Structures are given as C-alpha cells and as structure tokens.
Amino acid sequence: MLKASFLPCKGSALRVPSALSVKSSYLRVNARRPTHIKASRTKMELSITRPDDWHLHLRDGELLEAVVSHSSHHFGRAIIMPNLKPPITTAAAAVAYRQSILKALPENSDFTPLMTLYLTDNTSPNEIKLARESGVVFAVKLYPAGATTNSQDGVTDLFGKCLPVLEEMVRQDMPLLVHGEVTSPDVDVFDREKVFIDTVLSPLIQKLPQLKVVMEHITTKDAVNFVESCDEGFVAATVTPQHLVLNRNSLFQGGLQPHNYCLPVLKRETHRQAIVSAVTSGSKRFFLGTDSAPHERRNKECPCGCAGIYNSPVALSVYAKVFEEAGALDKLEAFTSFNGPDFYGLPRNTSKIILSRSPWKVPASYSFTWGDIVPMFAGQTLEWQPSPV
Numbered sequence: 462m463l464k465a466s467f468l469p470c471k472g473s474a475l476r477v478p479s480a481l482s483v484k485s486s487y488l489r490v491n492a493r494r495p496t497h498i499k500a501s502r503t504k505m506e507l508s509i510t511r512p513d514d515w516h517l518h519l520r521d522g523e524l525l526e527a528v529v530s531h532s533s534h535h536f537g538r539a540i541i542m543p544n545l546k547p548p549i550t551t552a553a554a555a556v557a558y559r560q561s562i563l564k565a566l567p568e569n570s571d572f573t574p575l576m577t578l579y580l581t582d583n584t585s586p587n588e589i590k591l592a593r594e595s596g597v598v599f600a601v602k603l604y605p606a607g608a609t610t611n612s613q614d615g616v617t618d619l620f621g622k623c624l625p626v627l628e629e630m631v632r633q634d635m636p637l638l639v640h641g642e643v644t645s646p647d648v649d650v651f652d653r654e655k656v657f658i659d660t661v662l663s664p665l666i667q668k669l670p671q672l673k674v675v676m677e678h679i680t681t682k683d684a685v686n687f688v689e690s691c692d693e694g695f696v697a698a699t700v701t702p703q704h705l706v707l708n709r710n711s712l713f714q715g716g717l718q719p720h721n722y723c724l725p726v727l728k729r730e731t732h733r734q735a736i737v738s739a740v741t742s743g744s745k746r747f748f749l750g751t752d753s754a755p756h757e758r759r760n761k762e763c764p765c766g767c768a769g770i771y772n773s774p775v776a777l778s779v780y781a782k783v784f785e786e787a788g789a790l791d792k793l794e795a796f797t798s799f800n801g802p803d804f805y806g807l808p809r810n811t812s813k814i815i816l817s818r819s820p821w822k823v824p825a826s827y828s829f830t831w832g833d834i835v836p837m838f839a840g841q842t843l844e845w846q847p848s849p850v
C-alpha cells in the first residue's frame with residue numbers, strides 16, 4: 462500500500478515520522494550501514510557522490526532562469542531534454558541552447574548540461590555525426606509524435622524514415638532516449654507504455670541490438686521486466702520521484718489534482734511497487750532521472766492542463782525516503798550517482814553532497830513577476846534535505 466505520508470492531499474501536510482519511526486530507521490540503517498552513512502539518535506546524515514539527473518526539462522527564457530538553480534545546486538550534470546518550442550533538432554541549436562543554460566546558471570556553478578537532439582522524421586545521419594563532433598550532445602530523444610508536451614514534431618515513421626539515423630547512432634555510440642508510449646487513440650492511456658514495448662521497443666532492439674537505449678520515466682511492471690530482460694550495457698531506464706511514491710489514486714485524491722498529472726500518467730499501485738523493488742534491488746540498469754517538467758501554474762490549473770510535474774526542489778528528498786523505507790539506503794548512491802554515468806560511459810562525479818534527516822517545508826509555490834510554479838509536494842514537509850559539502 463502507498464504510505465499515507467506520501468498521499469498529496471490538498472492542504473494537508475506530509476506527515477513527519479514519529480520519534481519511534483526515526484528510531485527504527487536508525488536501527489535498520491545502523492545494522493548494515495556502509496561507512497558513508499553516519500547515524501546518531503538526533504541526526505542522520507548520508508554523504509554521497511554528487512548525483513546527476515539523467516532526464517531534465519530546463520525550458521528556456523524566464524522559465525529557465527527560474528528553475529535552473531534548483532538542479533545546479535545539488536546535481537553535477539543533467540541530460541537536458543530538447544522539447545522546446547521550436548525543438549532542438551540540430552547540433553548547432555544544441556550548442557546555442559547549452560550556452561543559454563550556462564548563462565542562466567548561478568555564479569561559480571560547475572553544473573554541466575549534457576545536451577540532446579530531438580529526433581524527427583527528417584533528421585539526417587549527418588546531423589548525428591555533427592552532434593557527436595560537437596562534444597556537447599550526448600543522446601538523441603525519441604518522442605512519438607503527439608505523445609507528450611511539445612512532441613508534435615516528433616517521429617511518425619521510426620522503422621522507415623528514421624532507420625538510417627538509428628544506424629548512424631549505433632556507429633557513433635549515441636544513445637536513444639525514449640518516451641515509450643504509443644499515441645493511437647484506440648489504445649487506453651494506461652496501456653500505452655506496455656503496447657509501446659511490445660510493438661516498438663522490442664522490435665527495435667531486435668533489429669538494432671547494438672543501439673544503446675534508455676527507456677525514460679518508466680511507469681509499469683512491464684517496463685521493469687522488459688529492461689531486466691535486455692542486455693545490461695545496452696538497455697537501461699530512468700525513474701522519476703513521482704513514479705516511486707504516487708499511484709494513479711493521487712490524480713483524484715480529494716478532487717482533481719493537476720499538479721500530479723504527468724506523462725506517462727501514474728499507474729496502479731502494483732506497478733509502483735514493482736518499480737520501487739527494481740530500483741532498490743541495486744540493479745545497475747536503473748538510474749535517477751527526475752523528469753522535472755516545470756509549467757506555469759496557469760497552464761496546469763486550467764481546462765486543458767499541461768502534463769509535467771516540477772520536482773527538482775524535492776527530488777533527492779523523495780528518492781532518499783524511498784530507499785530508506787525499503788531498507789536500502791546503502792543502494793541509494795549507486796542509483797543517484799553511479800549507474801547513470803556508467804551506462805553513458807562518463808566518469809562519475811568526484812565531489813560529494815550530504816543528505817541529512819532534517820525536516821523542511823516545501824514552498825507552496827515559487828513566484829516570479831510573470832507567474833508562479835507549483836512544485837511537487839507543495840506546502841508539505843519532507844524529512845531528508847540535501848546540502849552541498
């Protein structure tokens with residue numbers, strides 16, 4: 462069952478665990494704690510290698526300036542999603558977008574954006590070569606046309622028009638990042654990930670077994686099973702905070718909850734449990750990708766609200782909570798900081814961050830002259846707090 466403390470009831474605070482549950486966590490962690498976990502009865506701290514975010518939407522313009530520090534503060538690097546308006550479809554556009562991200566960063570930040578290209582039916586194999594040569598593009602993103610926010614320019618003909626590009630990606634060792642949902646209106650929205658696995662991903666991997674694929678923001682037991690059935694170095698998955706702690710009840714708890722709406726949509730509890738088991742098992746195939754996707758409040762709380770949850774400010778707190786509740790805090794660091802760079806063939810970060818058990822209240826919203834953004838778990842209290850070393 463989903464813990465009551467994670468149900469985002471409107472207006473009710475996320476419950477801080479009682480002294481008793483702190484104590485029992487203390488005992489559980491202490492019984493098998495690795496050296497980087499320090500515990501005392503008053504304060505528990507984890508020192509972990511600085512995490513990276515392998516799936517992040519930073520947007521551009523005012524929104525970029527508003528959100529970038531919530532990621533750059535704690536994460537070393539992030540895979541930056543290319544679904545801007547217009548999308549980042551060329552290496553040159555990725556280079557320019559990277560410059561605007563670097564410009565928006567707080568002074569002295571050493572956060573590194575890892576850029577991606579937005580795959581279209583018209584992407585040329587040469588663009589993949591240019592992307593590789595740029596030295597700043599690390600992956601190509603597949604949005605099936607119409608699947609999610611700003612995906613209207615996405616792919617309609619993966620096995621036809623895109624095949625030469627995919628073959629070039631194999632040659633360039635460039636991973637394909639996948640929004641894994643079919644878009645046919647005939648397919649129930651809750652089945653779209655499973656049908657995508659059966660009809661697109663599985664055949665794709667059979668056709669191009671050397672292509673590196675990341676199934677982004679997985680939401681189902683089917684995706685867990687699929688990723689686990691593939692070759693470890695070739696297929697992996699990112700997992701968001703929301704798909705670890707919320708199920709589809711959270712969309713309707715006490716009324717319609719637009720701030721819990723993202724794509725792929727939250728699934729039933731059995732799927733959430735399968736994802737928690739997979740990530741807390743210590744498997745190298747799963748790594749941190751927040752899918753933090755800020756939208757202005759007015760575009761979420763309206764008759765046709767956008768999909769996307771803004772979770773950068775709370776992501777590390779939520780991941781820590783999930784691993785703690787599974788009795789797997791010793792496996793947290795691999796998920797947040799090792800499995801991602803290992804899969805991408807990049808070095809692990811060398812600096813550290815500290816996660817301490819000191820409850821903090823998530824702001825009700827972040828306000829700017831042009832509007833505001835409501836974060837995940839707005840107004841609620843979380844137990845784990847990250848601070849840079």
Ligand SMILES: NC(=O)N[C@@H](CC(=O)O)C(=O)O
Pocket residue numbers: 518544609610640722723724725752754755768769770
């Ligand atoms: N996850 C979402 O619900 N939304 C993302 C797009 C995406 O990652 O699919 C966004 O850009 O808003």
Ligand SMILES: [Zn+2]
Pocket residue numbers: 609640677678724725
């Ligand atoms: Zn997506």
Ligand SMILES: [Zn+2]
Pocket residue numbers: 516517518542752753754
């Ligand atoms: Zn996303």
